[in-house]
Amino acid sequence: DVADIPNVPNWLPEHLGAEGIESLYPPQAAAVDCGVTNGDNLVAAIPTASGKTLVATLAMLSSIAGPNGDGGKALYIVPLRALASEKEKEFAEFETHGLDVGVSTGNYESDGGWLAGKDIIVATSEKVDSLVRNDAPWLEDLSCVVADEVHLVDDNQRGPTLEVTLAKLQSLNPTLQTVALSATIGNADELADWLDADLVDSTWRPIDLKKGAHFGDALHLEDGSQSRVAVSADENQPAAIVRDTLEDEGSTLVFVNSRRNAESAARRLTDTAEPFLSPEEQTELADIATEIREVSDTDTSADLADAVEQGAAFHHAGLARDHRTLVEEAFRDRLVKVVCATPTLAAGVNTPSRRVVVRDWRRYDGTAGGMQPLSVLEVHQMMGRAGRPGRDPYGEAVLVAKSHDELDELFERYVWAEPEPVRSKLAAEPALRTHILATVASGFASSRSGLLTFLESTLYAEQTADSGQLETVVDDVIQYLTVNDFLDSEGSAHDSEGSTLDGEEETLTATNLGHTVSRLYLDPMSAAEILHGLEETKEPSALGLYHLVSRTPDMYELYLRSGDEEEYTMEAYEREDELLGTAPSEFAEGFEDWLSSLKTARLLEDWSSEKEEETITERYGVGPGDIRSKVDTAQWLLGAAESLATERDLGLGPDIREARTRVEHGVRAELVDLAGVRGVGRKRARRLFGAGIETRASLREADKSTVLAALRGREKTAENILENVGHREPSMENIEPATDVTVDAD
Ligand code: ADP
Known part of the structure; x- marks a missing residue:
């Protein structure tokens, strides 16, 4: 019973009760028996959607309260930025009980002083690592740290950071309580030994899950049962499963291996979903589609809206954040009947559904060369999304087999298999x-x-x-x-x-340089590359700087598509003078990388020359979310480049700063001043400029009617912007305080 949990605040049972949580799930009870509310270390390896978050909550709340009312702060480490705001929203519910919750995902150069006043802090492991590097003083006040999805220590890119960060936090404060949450893995006991923790290793789920595969005209499930799901002439296997689920009023999640496949599969499944929509649902979906179109004016946006109107959707990391949220909500509200997703969705967003279809079990992997099978761990995490507690009798999750042999193989490889052990990647x-x-x-x-x-x-x-x-x-x-x-x-x-x-x-x-690089959170190799490029130039162009930062290991490059190699080789010769550092010869190994970073640099140049978002997504074969992430990375790396130039007295500050501000706002040099005003952004800055208002100073003095005309008569927007820039007209005094204006929503 939740009323019997020791050491938690006395408001908690009622709070949980209000959410329908009356008693603990067995793994949660086991965690309490292990002393998770007593400050003891714990590794909890339990399936997706089996209540890991509550285990973390119990640890954090008891730790904040402290044994004698003398507790400290709790830190919750998430693997993805996107999950940070999800978790913050969840924990923000405790604010009514006097707890302060903060999320820290922003730039990597500060000590996050403002977090000192928070009780619960949510951050990515990269952010925590950078806070340690910047000596954030409040880290000493931590009494509890939670690592979510700790099995990702196995990840080549981010695993080592999580691993080292946990070790550092423990070394800063040996009495720190560490709670690590993991999916079911092969070697949870090793994680527990490493963290000197007790272990709750469980396969218990709040709702039964039957795994299996579809082949022929049936779902073959692991308990040996079969249920008939015939595929008619005009549909494929996933469509047949989605239709069969809909006939029973259930929804389906379909996992595929690429963004493009997610989009095309969703498009195809609209034919399956649409006949099942009631007129009311159609109206509601049409409204959501309108909201989707309002988020951005791109092909992706239009495709998504079209699919949603017909009851299907796609979901992947290339989508704008608002698009993702709209899709998740519409699916949870059972308006969207099927979502086709890349595995990112499995990584933590809470979207249970009656059935899960894992359509693709191989994925293209550039480093390994060609198509590679997914890990058992990943497939099981996707499958774990099946079944909605309290709604479905059980969940069903199936792979798709095209032949009898493949059916056997899939059972061997995934259905009956145990997840792999996780291995440290630190030695890389x-x-x-x-x-x-x-x-x-x-x-x-x-x-x-x-x-x-x-x-x-x-x-x-x-x-x-x-x-x-x-x-x-x-x-x-x-x-x-x-x-x-x-x-x-x-x-x-x-x-x-x-x-x-x-x-x-x-x-x-x-x-000194080493300290700077560490605080800037740069890979030392990036710093060396940047310095090398900067040392040999007097007047770097924006493209030169974009190319320089794009070829560091801290920037993920764009892939070269067919035809790109020629195009960018030409470009590399034409703009040779602008490129910094030493170009590899056309036949040397590094040449292809040189070209991919030139492609990235060209994308950044287009963006900071005010090219339309849609033109860019088309030209480079990327989603709007990718533009955003390239821009964010470039902005950070150029900031770092500026610090390095200062450290070395290279005197290139103004050039680098201009390139950075241009990419930040996506504007040409002449708009840099205006675009920095809150609420202005690239499109509005261009309009104001066109109306003869070319600087902040002139905006401050401008005639209100001119501003209003330039902004196409949007009164509220104009007022907010004028307020933000500190407009001096006396009649402006009575204006309401500026609210958070969305940049260029139109
Ligand atoms: P996980 O983090 O393991 O994927 P969550 O913590 O998100 O899973 O829990 C999944 C759902 O189960 C949530 O909606 C949560 O409110 C609910 N839940 C958790 N613990 C309990 C419980 N003891 N009783 C009833 N519902 C619970």
């Missing part, structure tokens, strides 16, 4: 490069042996019997960092591997 060089510099710069280690001791507290060390391999990589990395002037080592003679010859330990310290 790019990860160690970044984390070793940061570990030395923020004082967690000051020698080679100190570093190795620190790394002992990672999952990597827990999983590796042979410490020799780690030592070798560590030595290589120390050498790289020393040669590039990020680290100084002094004290005694050492051989070329960096180990000492006479047994005396040498001291490792970060140079």
Whole structure:
């Protein structure tokens, strides 16, 4: 019973009751028995949608209260930015009970001082890592840290950051309670050993899940049962399953392997969904479609709206945030009958449905070359979305088999298989490069042996019997960092591997440059590349700077499509003078990367030359969300480039700043001043400029009617903008305070 949980605030049982939570689920009860409300460390490996969040909540609330009313703060680490605001919304419900909740996802250079006043802080692991690097003083007040989706330590890109960050937080404060939430994995016990935690490892689910595969005219389920789902002549297997589910008034989630496939599958499934819509549903869906079209004026937006009107939708990371939210809500409200999604949706957004179809079990993987099978863990996480507690008797999740052999294979590979064990990816060089510099710069280690001791507290060390391999990589990395002037080592003679010859330990310290790079949250290799490019130029062009930051390891490049290679090779020659640093020869290995980063740079240049969003999405084959993320990354990297230029006295500040502001607002140089005004944005800045208002100063003095005309008669907008810029006309005094104006909503 929720009233019997020890050490939680006394308002909690009633609060949970109001949400329909009267008693704990068995894994939650097990967590309480393990002392999760007593400050004890815990690893909870339980299936999707089985109430992990409540386990975290219990830990955080008891920890904030403290055993004697002397608790600290709680930190909740999420794997994706998109999930941070979801979680914040959830925890914000505690604000009525006097708790303050803050979310920190923003830029990586501050110590987030404002978070000092919060009780619960939600952040990505990258953000937490950067807060540690920037010595955020309030980190010492943490008494509880929760790591959500901790099985992602297995991820090549982000896993090492999570791993190192947890180790650092523990080292800052040895009494810190660590709670790690994981999907069901093969080796939860190793995670528990690593974190010195108790383990709740459970497969219990609030609603039964039957896994299986569709083949021929039946769903074959793991309990040996079959149910008839015949495929008629004019439909494919997923369509037949969606139709069959709809005949029973249920909804379906279909997972596919790419954004484009999500879009085309949704389009095809409109034929299946539409006949099932009631007239009321049609009206409501038409309203949602209108909202979708209002978010942005792109092909994607139009396609999504068309599909939603007919009861189907797609969902992927290339969608604008507002689009995603609208789709999720419409699906939860059972208006949209089928959502075709890439696996991102499985990663945490709460969208249960009667059935789940995993249509594609292979995905294109550039690094591995060609199509690769998904992991069991991923497929099980997608399948775990099936079944809505309290609504369905059970959930069904099926793969799609095209042949009898494939049916057998899918059962072997996924239905009957256990999820893989997770493995630390820390020993990869790019990860160690970044984390070793940061570990030395923020004082967690000051020698080679100190570093190795620190790394002992990672999952990597827990999983590796042979410490020799780690030592070798560590030595290589120390050498790289020393040669590039990020680290100084002094004290005694050492051989070329960096180990000492006479047994005396040498001291490792970060140079000023090293400190800057660590605080800026740059991969040291990015910093080296940027400095190298900047050192040889007097007057960099915007394209030159965009290309420079696009070829660092911190920017994901755009892929070259067929025909691109020729186009960008030409471009590389035509604009050779503008490109910074040394170009690889056309036949050298790095040339293709050089071209992909030129493609990225051209996208950024188009954006900051006021090209329409739609033109850009078409030209580069990307979604509006991709433009946003490239722009964000470029903005951050150019900010970092400016700091590096200052650090090295290169005097390029104004050029870099201009390129950065242009990309931030998506404007040509002449609009930089205006576009920075809150509520103005690229389109409005252009209109004001066209009306002869070319600077903030002239906007401040401008005639209100001119402004109003330039903004096409939008009175409220004009007033807000004038207020934001500090307009001086006396009659403006009575205007209401500015609200958060959406930039260029029109
Ligand atoms: P997870 O994080 O494991 O994917 P959630 O924490 O989001 O799952 O929980 C899924 C749903 O179950 C939520 O809607 C939550 O309110 C509900 N829930 C959690 N615990 C209980 C409980 N003890 N009794 C009833 N419902 C619960």
